[in-house]
Structure formats: structure tokens, C-alpha cells
Amino acid sequence: MYNKSTLFWCSFLCVFFESFLFVACSKKEYQDVLKTVYEPKVEPTELYDEFTVQLKGSALQKGETGNWSITKGTVVEDYVKIDDPSNPNSLFRGIPGEEYELTWTVTRVTNSNTATVNVKIPELHIEIKENTPSSFRTILHFAVDPKYKGKWSFDKAYGHLHSTYHDGWARPVEENPTIELHGYSNTSYQVTYTMTYAGKNYQxxxxxxxxxxxxxxxxxxxxxxxxxxxVEDKDGHIIEMNMQASGIAHRFNDPGSFPALKAFKYLRKLILGGSSLKDVPTIFGDHYLALEELSLDRVGYYLTIPDNFGNLIKLKSFHLTPMRTPDLGYTVVLPRTFGNLKSLETLIMRYVGDVDFNGTLGKLVNLKHLDCFVTQIPSDFGNLTQLVSTEILAQQAYIPSSLSKCHNLRFARFSFVYPGSSPVTLPSDIDNMVKLDTLEIYGESRLQQLPQSFGNLKSLKQLWIQGESLQSIPDNIGNLSNLRFWLVGGNFKTLPASIGNLKKLEDLWLSPSVEKLPDEFGGLSSLSYLNMENSKLTTLPETFGKLKSLKEINARASSITGFPSSFGQLDGLLKLDFNYSKLKKFPVEICALKAVNNVILNGTNLGRLPDEIYSMRSGVIFTLYQCLNMDYDQLKEITAKRDGLVFYY
Structure with a gap:
């Protein structure tokens, strides 16, 4: 239809063209320029992102409504969706690789018309990138775009997977977009990343x-x-590692999960003390064949030695102690291969339980230092001819006769838990141990005598024998010309006269069984400390005053009743302790001591103090608690008249 304005302009144009172009224009010749009814149309879609396209339907006119609908294609709830069906330019999300037909329907008052468009969602493509450090060959790093939520898998066995990806969400390690494959050496792997979308797996x-x-x-x-x-060598190989107190050392116990640990084939020294190691790892005997020093101090609990440990034929030092001592009676049986450790020089195995060497100890022919808890000292102990020091705690008291073959032994300490079925005997040819300077025997060993050859141990400096079974001391004990320390317990009542020949003896602990000292006792010219605690001695020899180097006497609970007159000649004596001894009165001989500064006479029967006490040197402290028949008024008088003396009572 035309309105008046349209007719006017048409007439005007006809006249215009008649005037200037001489063209005729009839009133019945016209075109419908403005349309009020349009057929709906759609244009090809545009990709918005991977799974979403931008729809392009024809614009709506006044009074029209539109609606997008999916007429063909796979529809999965929450994955296939038209964001705004009434919007001609809505976004449509579909499933990767699927084809859809979408219809754009325009509705007017009297009718509806439609147009369709085919949509192809592009195929999904996820790129697996490898970011492995250049120096790595078995720990491989892979990554995908974090927007793809999927899962890693591998076609062959591997050690373990690890990921350093953190976005605040907890998930299984294989579901992280970045992954480390800790694989096995020289293995071909197929790495697969699987993403599940709309119920479909994309690999x-x-x-x-x-x-x-x-x-x-x-x-x-x-x-x-x-x-x-x-520590590295000149070629960059790792030769030393100190993992003291490491909380991650337990990984050595699991080479299947951490296979790259096998690479330490040049390692010579490994310290793992106080670490989280659970037991002696098998990886050492399989791959660390260059090891020379291994310290496993305070690790694990019930420790064992694997069969392959004997492969460490270059090992020189091995230290093994548990974090906690196992229950009493736990025994560690060493594998037969342990005897292959021919290079071993130092072996320390304490508190692991009782070690059963299983016939291997005598094969360690280069061993120099042995510190071990054992069931019993092996009979082949004498094969250790290079041994310099040993400290052994044994369940059963026994010292093999082969001990005398250890002619390089300098320090020997034997402790026994149970006395055993027969008394301990020392080798009759013990004097073959020409370098022995320390011999200590602890526990109830039932050692009844020392061999006559014992006096020939010219290098012996320290002798400590605990127990009550020793019946006598050899007459030639005075031949121990270098002896400096003596503690010998037993059931003997006297000491041989030759003891006076021990000119270098400095510390002497008398057995409580001794009832008399020989007159030659005064020959101990270097004696500095004398312990007579609980001694049955009632008197001291008159030669006692010759002990000019004596500085301290401990005679607590002894049976001493008095001192010889020569006692006052002990010019070097600084301290004497006769607590609860059998003294019958205050020993006047003390008053002549020139250097004494500490006199302890608690619990003795002192009575009245002698007048000679006024002549004593200043600075002397007397401790006189619980003394019998003490004249306390006299003490007050002495302190009032004599400065420099102190009495505690």
C-alpha cells in the first residue's frame, strides 16, 4: 500500500525526469520497497571456543519471537546446550567431533517459519608436551593444558608418579595436568592422557x-x-653423601618405587645415622658396590642383614645400631656371604640384638676394630690377626683360646650377661699378645685364675676384671712394668709382694676381699688414687707413708680401724674419705698431713679431737656428720681459737 507521501514523491520524480530526461512515468508502475514480512534465515556459525559455536540467526522484527532447537545430533545433558534459545546469536555447546542440525524458528501472530543450519564441533586435540630436564633419562616430565581435566596412564610398569602441580585442590597424582614418570631404565613407554567428556573417552x-x-x-x-x-670426584660422580637425620632415607628400602637410586654406583661413603631408614637395604648390595664406608647408626628397629650384603667387597667400615633396642633375646643371624667382606676394617653392631656370625667372623681377616653384641664370642676369633681394638658384649661367658693369636690387639673389653656353663679361662700363652695395653672383663665370668704368663704382658697399662670368682693373683704380677690402672675383683685375701714393683701404677681399686697388704705396698711410688671401698682391711702397712704421690683415698665402709704412724708422711694427700668406716677414734696422723684440704669421716666413732689439730694447715674442711661420741663443745672451742679450719657436722 502507498500513502500520500509516497504518491507525491513519485509524481515529483516523474515530472523531474520528464523535464530533464524525457522519460515517461505511469502512476501504475511501482515497487514494494519496505517489507513487513521476512523469511527467517541462518548463516554459517563461528567457532567461539573448542566446544562452542556462535549461532547466527536472522534478527527478529517487532512482534516476532524466535527459538533455537536441536533437531539432529547426540544430546547429553549438561554437555550439549543452547545458552539462550531465544537469542538469534546464542552460543551453542556441543560434543567434540559430533555433527548437529539446529533450527531457528520465528513465530508471528498468524504463522511460524524456520531455517536450519548444520554445525560440526571440531575434534578434540590435546598436546602432550615433554619438559624433561636435559640431565634426566628415566624421570620424565609431561604436561597438558590445565583446562583439560583428565588422567595419565602408562603401558608398562614404573616406579611411581609425582606431580608438582598445585591449584588448591586435592586429587590423585595421576589426575594433575603435569606429571613426573619415575620409570625404569631402557624402557619404551606409551604415555596416554585420557579425558572423559560427556560420557566419551578421548585419548x-x-x-x-x-x-x-x-x-x-x-x-x-x-x-x-x-x-x-x-661430594663429587673430578669426573662429577657422587662419591660421598651425608644424610644424617634425613626423613626421606626410607626410600632406599623401596628401590622398586624409586628406581633411579640405583645410579649411585660410584658412591664410596654413605652416612644415614638417625634417618628414617627402616632396615639394611638390598639396593646397597645390588648396586653400591664401590662403598667403602657405611654408617647406619640409630636407624630402624628389628634389623637384619640381607644376603647380598656380602657383595660389598670394598667395604672398610660398617656401623649399624637401631633407633630402638629390640626385645631381649632377639638374634641377628648374619648371612654366609658376610664373610666375603675381606676389606672390612671397622665393624660396629651394637644394640641390634645378639649377633650370630654364622661362621663368618674369622673370615674378616683385615678387621682392625670390632664393637659388637654377640650370642657368644666365636671360636675363630683368633683369625683376626690384624685386630687392634675390640669391645664385645656376649650373652654367654666364653673367651676362646685362639685370642692369643691376636698379636696386634691393643684394647680388649669383654662383657658377659650370663656366666655360661663353664668358667672363663684366658689363653695360657696370652703373653703372645705383646701389644695389649688394656684388658677389661665385666660381668660374672667365673674367671678363677690368671695364667702365669699374664705377668709377661709388658705393654699392659690398664687392667679391669670385675666379679668375685678370681681366687688368686700370679706372683709375677709385678712384672707388668707399664701398668697404670688396676681394678681386679675376686675372692683373694692377699696381694703378692711383687705388686710393689708396679712403679707406674697410678690408680688402684682393691678388691673388697683383700684382708692384708704386703709391706712392699709402699713401693707404689706413682700411686695417685687408692680405692679401698668396702674393704676387709683392718690396718695398713707401715710402709704406707712412702706413697708420696698419693692424692686421694676412698675407704668408705671399709674395716680400717686406724692408721699407721707413717700415714702423716703422705705429703701429697689432698682428700681422704673414710665414711662409715670402722675407725675407733680420730686419727691423729691426719694432723701431720701437709697438703690435705678435705677430710670426710661421716658416721665414724671419733670421740674427742686431739690437740694436734690446732697445728693443722689452714683451709682444711672436715665433714663429720653422724659421728659417734663427738664433743661438739670442743668443736666450737677449736673454731673460736683456730682460724682456717671448717667443720660440717
Missing amino acids: FTKKVQTGEYQEDEALNELQMGRGGRV
């Missing part, structure tokens, strides 16, 4: 090849780097 793969285990990878497994606690 993307990558093939990789591992190489040999690298030392940097092994350090990575232990969360360590080069430098600091790690």
Missing part, C-alpha cells in the same frame, strides 16, 4: 624411550642437590 598418546639411571635423578629422589652434603 592422546606419546611414545618415549628411557635411558640409563642418572645420578642427578637419584639425588632428585632424595630431594637433594649437588654440593653441601654431597
